[in-house]
Amino acid sequence: MPDSVTRTTNTSWFSRVGSAFAGVVVGVVLIFVCIAGLAWNEGRAVKTERGLKEGASIVVDIQASPIDAANDQKLVHVSGPVAVTAPLEDSDFGITATGVHLSRQVEMYQWRESSKSETRTKLGGGEETVTTYTYAKVWSGAPEDSSAFAEPNGHQNPEFAVEGADILAQDATLGDFRLDDAVVGQIGGETPLRLTQDNLAAVQAAVGDVDQYVSISQGKILLSANRPRSSNVDDADDAAPVSETSVIQGSPTIGDIRISYDLTPAGVISIVGKQNGDGFTNYRAKNGEEFLLVSDGAVPAADMFQGAQDANRVITWIIRVLGMVLLIVGFGLILAPLGVLADVLPLVGTIVRMGTGLVAFVLGFSIGTVTIALAWFAFRPLLSIAILAVGGLIAFGVYRLGRGRNKKKLAEAAA
Numbered sequence: 001m002p003d004s005v006t007r008t009t010n011t012s013w014f015s016r017v018g019s020a021f022a023g024v025v026v027g028v029v030l031i032f033v034c035i036a037g038l039a040w041n042e043g044r045a046v047k048t049e050r051g052l053k054e055g056a057s058i059v060v061d062i063q064a065s066p067i068d069a070a071n072d073q074k075l076v077h078v079s080g081p082v083a084v085t086a087p088l089e090d091s092d093f094g095i096t097a098t099g100v101h102l103s104r105q106v107e108m109y110q111w112r113e114s115s116k117s118e119t120r121t122k123l124g125g126g127e128e129t130v131t132t133y134t135y136a137k138v139w140s141g142a143p144e145d146s147s148a149f150a151e152p153n154g155h156q157n158p159e160f161a162v163e164g165a166d167i168l169a170q171d172a173t174l175g176d177f178r179l180d181d182a183v184v185g186q187i188g189g190e191t192p193l194r195l196t197q198d199n200l201a202a203v204q205a206a207v208g209d210v211d212q213y214v215s216i217s218q219g220k221i222l223l224s225a226n227r228p229r230s231s232n233v234d235d236a237d238d239a240a241p242v243s244e245t246s247v248i249q250g251s252p253t254i255g256d257i258r259i260s261y262d263l264t265p266a267g268v269i270s271i272v273g274k275q276n277g278d279g280f281t282n283y284r285a286k287n288g289e290e291f292l293l294v295s296d297g298a299v300p301a302a303d304m305f306q307g308a309q310d311a312n313r314v315i316t317w318i319i320r321v322l323g324m325v326l327l328i329v330g331f332g333l334i335l336a337p338l339g340v341l342a343d344v345l346p347l348v349g350t351i352v353r354m355g356t357g358l359v360a361f362v363l364g365f366s367i368g369t370v371t372i373a374l375a376w377f378a379f380r381p382l383l384s385i386a387i388l389a390v391g392g393l394i395a396f397g398v399y400r401l402g403r404g405r406n407k408k409k410l411a412e413a414a415a
Contacts, residue, residue, distance in 0.1 A: 003134065003135050003136070004132055004133060004134045004135065005132070005133050005150060005151045006130065006131070006132045006133075007130075007131050007133070007150060008128065008129070008130050008131075009128075009129050009131070010126060010127070010128050010129075011126060011127045011129070012125075012126050013124055013125030013126050013340075013343065013344065016125065016126070016127060016340045016343070017125075017337065017340050017341065020336045020337040020339075020340040021337050023333040023336055023337075024333060024334050024336075024337065026330075026333055027329075027330040027331065027332070027333030027334040027336075028330070028334065030326055030327075030329065030330035030333070031327060031330040031331065031334075031367075033326075034323045034326045034327045034330060034368075035327075035367065035371050037319070037323055038319070038320065038323040038368060038371045038372055038375070039371055039374075039375045041316060041319040041320065041323070041375075042316075042372055042375035042376055043375060044316075045312060045313075045315075045316040046376070047287055047288070047289050048289055048312045049309060049312060050285070050287055050289070051285035051287055051288075051289025051290075051291065052285075052289070052291065052305050052308050052309055052312070053305075054285045054286060054287075055075055055272070055283060055285060055291065055305060056301070056302065056305040058074075058075055059075045059076065059077050059272060059301045059305075060074055060075065060076050060077065061076070061077050061078075061301065062076045062077070062078050062275070063078070063175070064078050064079075064080040064174050064175025064176065064177060065175035065176040066176055067175075067176045067177065067275075067278055071275050072275055072276070072277065073274060073275065073276065074274065074275055075272070075273070075274055075283045076271075076272070076273070076274070076275045076280075077270065077271070077272045077300075077301035077304070078174065078175075078177070078270070078271050079268065079269070079270040079271075079297075079298040079299065080174050080175050080268065080269075080298075081174070081266070081267065081268050082100060082172055082173070082174055082179065082187070082266040082267060082268070082269055083172070083173050083174075083266060084098065084099070084100060084169045084171055084172050084173075084266050085171050086169075086170075086171055088100075088101075088102040088167045088168075088169060088263075089102075089167065090102060090104055090165065090167055090261070091206065092104075092162075092165070092206060093203050093206050093207065093221060093259065094199070094202035094203050094205055094206030094207075095193075095195070095199065095202070095203070095261060096202075097193055097261070097263050098265075098266075099169070099263045099264050099265045099266060100168065100169040100172050100184050100187055100264050100265070100266050101166065101167070101168055101169070101184060101185070101187060101190065101262075101263070101264035102166075102167040102193070102261060102262075102263055102264075103164070103165075103166050103167075103190065103261065103262040103263075103264075104164050104165040104166070104167075104259060104260075104261055105141060105164055105259070105260050105261070105262070106141060106160075106162045106163060106164050106257065106258070106259050107139040107140060107141045107257070107258045107259075107260075108139070108140065108143070108157075108158075108160055108161075108255065108256070108257055108258075109137060109138070109139055109252040109253065109254055109255065109256040109257075109258070110137070110138065110140055110143075110144050110146075110157040110158075110254055110255070111135050111136070111137060111144060111146055111149070111155040111156075111157055111254065112135070112136055112137075112138045112140060112144050113133055113134070113135055113144070113146075113149045113150065113155070114133070114134050114136070115131055115132065115133045115134070115150070116131070116132050116134075117129055117130065117131040117132075118130050118131075121343050121346040121349060122346070123344075123345070123346065124344060125340070125341075125343040125344045125349075127343075131150075133149070133150040133151060135149075135151070135155050137252075137254065139252075139258060141164070143157070143159075143160045144157050145157075156254075157254065157255075158254070158255040161257065162223075162257050162259065166185075168181050168184045168185060169184055169266075172184050172266070174269065174271070176278060177278055177279060177280065178278050178279045179279070179280075180279055180280075182280075182281070182282075182292055183271060183273075183280055183292070183294055186292075186294035187264055187267075187269055187294060187296065188264070188296045189264055189265065189267060189296050190262040190263060190264040191262065191263060191264075191265075192219070192260065192261070192262055192263075193219075193260075193261040193262060193263040194219035195216050195219050195220065195221065195261070196216065196219070197216055199216060200214070200215070200216050203216065203221055207223075212224055212225055212256075212257070213225070219260070220258050220259060220260045221257075221258070221259040221260075222252075222256065222257070222258055222259075223256065223257040223258075223259075224252060224253065224256040224257075225253055225255060225256065267296065267297075268296075268297055268298055269294060269295065269296055269297070270294070270295045270296075270297065270298060270299040270300075270301075270304060271292075271293070271294055272291075272292070272293040272294075272301055272304050272305070273291075273292040273293065274292075280292065291308065293305075293307075293308055295307065320368075320372065323368060323371075324364060324365060324368040325364075327363075327364035327365075327367060327368050328360050328361050328363075328364030328365065329360075329364075330364065331359070331360035331363045331364050332356065332357065332360040334360075335356035335359060335360055336356070338352055338356055339352045339353035339356055365394065369390070373385070
């Protein structure tokens with residue numbers, strides 16, 4: 001089968017009009033969802049900010065050992081080295097390592113479809129779309145659904161046979177405190193765990209009798225349908241003897257599995273959380289905000305709270321920008337029928353879509369800023385007024401600029 005196929009589709013003007021009017025409903029729903037989401041986001045941001053400020057004002061610095069029962073149920077801050085006794089083990093593949101978190105990543109060699117389309121509006125409002133679908137073999141950690149390919153024949157992908165996994169230390173301690181998954185899962189500093197030929201026997205024993213051949217190459221486990229023919233190793237630094245099944249012959253084939261690991265070592269960490277017996281749980285502020293902060297290294301409590309505030313602002317702005325974009329998309333869907341109706345004459349349709357795109361931007365941006373400002377108004381009136389003013393000026397400027405360009409386009413068309 002070829003690695004690319006081209007398909008041409010034609011859509012009548014009446015079908016496009018029907019689809020455009022159906023999109024109006026989607027646009028209306030999207031606008032209401034975005035407005036609700038933007039309002040929720042501002043309330044969430046204020047709630048988180050105030051909860052963190054409350055925590056920063058009452059947190060108590062403690063020692064990791066001995067545990068002071070007087071601080072039980074209080075918000076505390078502690079720093080120190082993490083200790084573990086037993087190694088982490090991925091029993092599925094016989095891999096062991098010493099640390100607090102062993103993460104297994106799985107990739108499969110599979111077909112991936114990409115597409116590129118060119119659409120031309122014809123006289124009368126119909127459209128002709130030429131789409132080229134290209135197929136490439138890639139290592140991917142996410143399954144590619146070949147049944148949805150435009151040309152599935154010759155590009156079938158098998159089921160993802162192995163899943164990723166996270167193995168967390170169950171015996172991690174910080175002084176006299178036990179660390180549960182909620183804390184251990186937040187510890188950073190993971191690095192790739194490079195496997196060698198010394199791990200091969202354990203992997204083969206764990207995998208057992210399977211149809212695929214097991215090998216270790218470039219620090220990763222490989223499961224392949226290819227029969228090995230050589231004992232040469234592509235890992236120049238692996239000096240251990242190599243068994244017959246340690247090298248995959250030639251290039252990988254569709255369905256081959258590649259498994260790698262990241263290991264988070266035990267090091268110094270800092271925790272801000274509610275002391276609960278000999279462990280830590282989420283602290284609940286008066287406004288209901290809950291948090292359990294973990295940082296790598298010996299970090300003062302003030303810096304941990306500042307980092308959490310910074311992260312809260314980043315999340316807030318990401319949701320704001322996403323909400324604005326989706327509002328513009330929603331208004332664009334509502335106005336889309338005008339451009340489709342005008343496409344009976346393609347040049348007129350192009351000019352109309354320029355205008356509707358401008359209007360959609362102005363409406364989306366304006367309503368987004370108004371929603372954000374109103375949501376903040378109960379908490380910070382001056383900031384709300386500033387947001388409204390800035391948003392209004394930007395929307396007005398873009399409107400004037402776009403209006404001038406549209407006039408120029410109309411003048412050129414008339415000439």
